Amino acid sequence: MKPKTLRLIFTLVILIVAVIPLIFSDRSEPKYMGLQKVLPNVKLGLDIQGGSLLEYSLKVEGTNLKPQEVIDNVVYVLRKRLDAAGYNEATVAKVVSGGEIRVRVEIPGILDTTQAEKLVGSRGKLYFAEVVDTTVSDIKPELSRNRFITVNGQEVGIYEYVQDMNDKLSWYRVKKVFEFGKEPFEVNGSDIIDARASINTQKGGFLVNLRFSSEGAKKFELATGNLVNKRLAIVLDDKVIIAPNVNSRISGGEAVIENIQTIEEAQNSAALIKSGNMPVDLVKFQENTLGPTLGKDIVETVVFAGLLGCGIVLVIIVLLYGWTGIVADIALIYNIVLIIGYMALTKSILTLPGIAGVILAFGTGIDGNVIINERIKEELRLGRPVLTAVGKAFDVSFWAIFDANITSIISCIVLYYFSTGTIRGFAITTIIGLIGSMFTNLVVSRLMLESSYKLINVKKYYKGNVPEVKEAK
Amino acid sequence: MRNIDFVGKRRIFIAISAVLVLAFVIISFTKGFDVGVEYSGGTELTFSINEKMSSSEIRDNLAKVKPDYVSAKIVELKSPAEKQDRHFYQVVVKDSLPTTEEKETFIGSLQTAFDGKDLQKEGLNDVSGAAAVELKSFAWYAVILVIISLLLYITLRFKFAFAAGAILALTHDILITLGCYSLFNIEMNAAALASLLTLAGYGLNDTVVIFDRIKENSKKYRGMPIDQIVNKSMNEMFTRTIITALTTFIVVFTMLVWGGKAIAPFAFGMTIGTAVSAYSTIYIASAVVIAVGKKKKA
Numbered sequence: 001m002k003p004k005t006l007r008l009i010f011t012l013v014i015l016i017v018a019v020i021p022l023i024f025s026d027r028s029e030p031k032y033m034g035l036q037k038v039l040p041n042v043k044l045g046l047d048i049q050g051g052s053l054l055e056y057s058l059k060v061e062g063t064n065l066k067p068q069e070v071i072d073n074v075v076y077v078l079r080k081r082l083d084a085a086g087y088n089e090a091t092v093a094k095v096v097s098g099g100e101i102r103v104r105v106e107i108p109g110i111l112d113t114t115q116a117e118k119l120v121g122s123r124g125k126l127y128f129a130e131v132v133d134t135t136v137s138d139i140k141p142e143l144s145r146n147r148f149i150t151v152n153g154q155e156v157g158i159y160e161y162v163q164d165m166n167d168k169l170s171w172y173r174v175k176k177v178f179e180f181g182k183e184p185f186e187v188n189g190s191d192i193i194d195a196r197a198s199i200n201t202q203k204g205g206f207l208v209n210l211r212f213s214s215e216g217a218k219k220f221e222l223a224t225g226n227l228v229n230k231r232l233a234i235v236l237d238d239k240v241i242i243a244p245n246v247n248s249r250i251s252g253g254e255a256v257i258e259n260i261q262t263i264e265e266a267q268n269s270a271a272l273i274k275s276g277n278m279p280v281d282l283v284k285f286q287e288n289t290l291g292p293t294l295g296k297d298i299v300e301t302v303v304f305a306g307l308l309g310c311g312i313v314l315v316i317i318v319l320l321y322g323w324t325g326i327v328a329d330i331a332l333i334y335n336i337v338l339i340i341g342y343m344a345l346t347k348s349i350l351t352l353p354g355i356a357g358v359i360l361a362f363g364t365g366i367d368g369n370v371i372i373n374e375r376i377k378e379e380l381r382l383g384r385p386v387l388t389a390v391g392k393a394f395d396v397s398f399w400a401i402f403d404a405n406i407t408s409i410i411s412c413i414v415l416y417y418f419s420t421g422t423i424r425g426f427a428i429t430t431i432i433g434l435i436g437s438m439f440t441n442l443v444v445s446r447l448m449l450e451s452s453y454k455l456i457n458v459k460k461y462y463k464g465n466v467p468e469v470k471e472a473k
Numbered sequence: 474m475r476n477i478d479f480v481g482k483r484r485i486f487i488a489i490s491a492v493l494v495l496a497f498v499i500i501s502f503t504k505g506f507d508v509g510v511e512y513s514g515g516t517e518l519t520f521s522i523n524e525k526m527s528s529s530e531i532r533d534n535l536a537k538v539k540p541d542y543v544s545a546k547i548v549e550l551k552s553p554a555e556k557q558d559r560h561f562y563q564v565v566v567k568d569s570l571p572t573t574e575e576k577e578t579f580i581g582s583l584q585t586a587f588d589g590k591d592l593q594k595e596g597l598n599d600v601s602g603a604a605a606v607e608l609k610s611f612a613w614y615a616v617i618l619v620i621i622s623l624l625l626y627i628t629l630r631f632k633f634a635f636a637a638g639a640i641l642a643l644t645h646d647i648l649i650t651l652g653c654y655s656l657f658n659i660e661m662n663a664a665a666l667a668s669l670l671t672l673a674g675y676g677l678n679d680t681v682v683i684f685d686r687i688k689e690n691s692k693k694y695r696g697m698p699i700d701q702i703v704n705k706s707m708n709e710m711f712t713r714t715i716i717t718a719l720t721t722f723i724v725v726f727t728m729l730v731w732g733g734k735a736i737a738p739f740a741f742g743m744t745i746g747t748a749v750s751a752y753s754t755i756y757i758a759s760a761v762v763i764a765v766g767k768k769k770k771a
Binding site for chain 1: 511519553554555556561571572573577594595596597598599600601603604607614615618619622623626627630639663664666667668670671673674675677678679681682684685686689709710712713716717719720721723724725726727728730731732733735736739743
C-alpha cells in the first residue's frame with residue numbers, strides 16, 4: 001500500500017473512533033447545563049461542573065488494623081451507603097498518596113454536603129432488636145412509655161419505633177436492649193464480621209448468611225435462645241433492613257436468614273448489613289465543594305476565552321501561511337476533536353488543569369505546523385519542486401516534532417504516576433493531546449498538504465530568494 | 474538570508490538572566506507567595522450576600538465570629554450571569570474545619586454576623602494541615618524525578634551539553650515565572666502549579682526543536698565551530714520561534730484577560746512563561762550548549 005493511502009486510512013479511522021463517542025450519548029437525558037449539554041459524554045471534574053469532593057484519612061491509631069487491610073471494606077461500605085441514600089452519581093475511590101491510603105468521595109452537583117458527610121462520617125449504627133409489635137402509620141408513632149437502663153456506661157431507652165426501609169408506612173416497636181443473662185446487652189454492627197447473599201439449595205429461595213465475632217456469637221446465642229418464635233429486626237440508622245423470625249437458638253457464630261424471595265433483596269440486605277460495619281473512624285483530610293452556579297460560570301468564561309484566543313490564532317495562521325495555514329488550522333481542529341473524543345472514549349475526567357493540558361497540546365500543535373511550514377518555505381527557497389519540498393519538510397521535521405513531544409510526554413508520565421486528583425487530570429489530557437498533536441502534524445497535515453500541494457503559492461519563494469540560496473551555499 | 478548574531482553577545486545575556494533569576498529568587502524568598510488554600514491549609518469559603526459590602530466591613534463581620542479572622546484574606550468575585558443581584562465574596566481563614574458540626578457552626582455564626590444580608594454558601598474548600606504538607610512535599614518529589622528523566626532522554630538523543638542547556642533554560646523560566654507570582658501577588662494554587670508544569674512542557678518543546686536543528690546542521694557542516702552552527706540554526710529557526718511564541722501567547726493572554734478568576738492563576742503563569750521561554754530558548758539554552766560543548770572539547 002502506498003504511504004499516502006495508509007495515511008488516509010489512519011486519518012479517517014482515528015477520526016471516526018474519536019467522533020463516535022461524541023455523537024452517541026449514553027445518557028438518556030442531559031442532566032447538566034452548559035458544556036455538559038454540548039459534550040454529554042465528556043466527564044467533567046468537580047472543579048468545573050460543581051459538586052463536592054471529600055477525602056478522608058483512616059484513623060487506625062489505637063487499633064491493630066492496617067489501612068491496606070480495611071480500605072476495600074471502607075470503600076465498599078461508603079459505596080453502599082451513598083447508593084442507599086440516592087447519591088447514584090457519587091464515586092468512591094481509594095487514594096494512595098505519599099505512602100498513605102485514604103478514601104475519596106466525589107459527588108457531582110451538590111452544594112449542601114451535610115447529609116453526605118453524615119453518611120460518610122458515621123460509623124453506622126447497626127443493631128439487632130426484638131420486635132415487640134408492628135403498626136401502620138404515616139408519621140412516626142409516639143412511644144407511650146419507655147424504660148431507661150444503663151448499658152456500657154450509657155443510659156439508653158430500651159424501646160423505640162423504627163421505620164421499615166422499604167415500606168414507609170410500616171413501623172416496628174422494638175426493644176433494643178436484651179435483658180438476658182447477668183447484664184443487659186446490645187448486639188450491634190461491631191459484633192458482625194460478614195454478611196453474604198446465597199441461594200437456598202435445600203428449600204428454595206435465597207439466604208443471607210451472617211457471621212459473628214466470637215463475642216458477638218455468644219451474645220447472639222443468648223439472645224436467640226430466649227427469642228425463639230419471635231421476630232428479630234436488623235436496624236441500620238433507625239431503618240429496619242429485615243426482620244426475620246427466630247426459628248431456634250443459634251450457636252457457633254453463623255446465622256442464616258431464610259425465605260427471601262429475590263436474589264436482589266438478599267444481596268441488598270447483605271450489603272446494608274455490611275455497610276453498617278465501618279471498621280475504622282474516618283477523619284476529614286480535605287474538602288472541595290463548588291456550587292453549581294459558580295461552576296457553570298467558570299466553565300462558560302473559560303470556554304469563551306479559550307475559543308476566542310484559539311480563534312484569533314487560527315486566523316493569524318491563515319494570514320501568515322495562506323493555503324498551508326488553512327491546512328494547519330484543519331489539523332489543529334482535528335486534534336481538538338481527537339482529544340475530546342478520546343477523553344470521552346476513555347472516560348477521562350476533564351478538570352480545569354485538564355483544560356490547561358488541551359491548551360498545551362494546542363500550542364505544540366501550532367508549533368509543529370509552524371515548523372513544517374517554515375521548512376517547506378526553506379526547501380522551496382532552495383528551488384525544489386513543491387511536492388518534493390513538502391515531502392522533505394515532513395521527513396526532516398519528523399525528529400524535531402517527535403523529540404519535542406516525547407520529552408513533554410515523559411514529564412507527564414512521571415507526573416501521572418506521582419500525583420493525584422487535578423494534576424493527574426492535567427497529565428492525562430496532556431498525554432492524549434500531545435500524542436494527538438504529533439499524529440495530526442506528521443500524518444494528517446502531510447496527507448492534506450501532499451494532496452493539495454498545487455494550492456501552495458510557490459512563486460513568492462522561488463522568485464526573490466533564489467539568488468540568496470547561492471549565497472548560503 | 475537573515476543573519477542575526479545571537480550567540481556573539483551570549484555572555485551579556487547570560488549575565489542579564491543570572492541577575493534576573495537572582496532578583497526573582499530574592500523576591501520569592503523575601504516577599505513570599507500568596508499561597509492558595511490547598512498548600513497553606515485552612516478553609517476557603519465562597520459566599521454570596523444580597524448587598525454590596527466593602528472588604529473592611531466584611532472583615533469586621535468576620536472578626537465578630539472569631540477575633541483571629543481579622544487577618545483573613547478577602548476577595549470580591551464577579552457575580553455569575555444568573556445571579557447578578559447577589560454579591561460574591563471569597564474568604565480564607567487559617568482554621569481547618571474537619572467535622573460537619575464545626576463547619577455548620579462556622580457558617581451559622583457567619584450568617585448571624587451578616588445579619589439580614591441573606592448569606593449563602595456557594596462553595597467551600599477545606600484543607601487539613603496534613604493535606605497541605607503532603608501536597609507541598611509531592612511537588613518537589615515530582616519535579617526532581619521529571620528533571621532526571623528529561624536529562625536522561627535528551628542526553629540519549631542528543632548530548633549531555635544539550636540536556637544541561639535544556640534543564641538550565643527550564644529552571645530559568647520557572648524561577649522567573651515563580652518570582653512574578655510573588656511580585657504581582659498572584660495566588661499559588663493547583664492551577665498555578667499546572668501552569669508551571671505546562672510551561673516546563675512548552676519550554677522544552679521550544680528548546681528541543683532548536684536542538685534538533687543544531688544536530689542536523691552539525692552533520693551538514695562538519696568542521697564548522699559550534700558557536701557558528703548554533704547561530705546558523707537559531708537564524709533558521711527564528712521565524713518559527715517567534716510565530717510559535719506569539720500564537721501561544723495570544724491564546725493564554727486572552728485567557729488571562731477574559732477567562733475569569735478561576736483560570737487567572739494559570740493564565741498568568743503561562744503569559745509570563747511563554748515570553749520568558751521564547752527568550753531563554755534563543756539566548757540561554759543555546760549559550761549553555763556552546764559553553765558546555767566547548768569545555769568538553771578542550
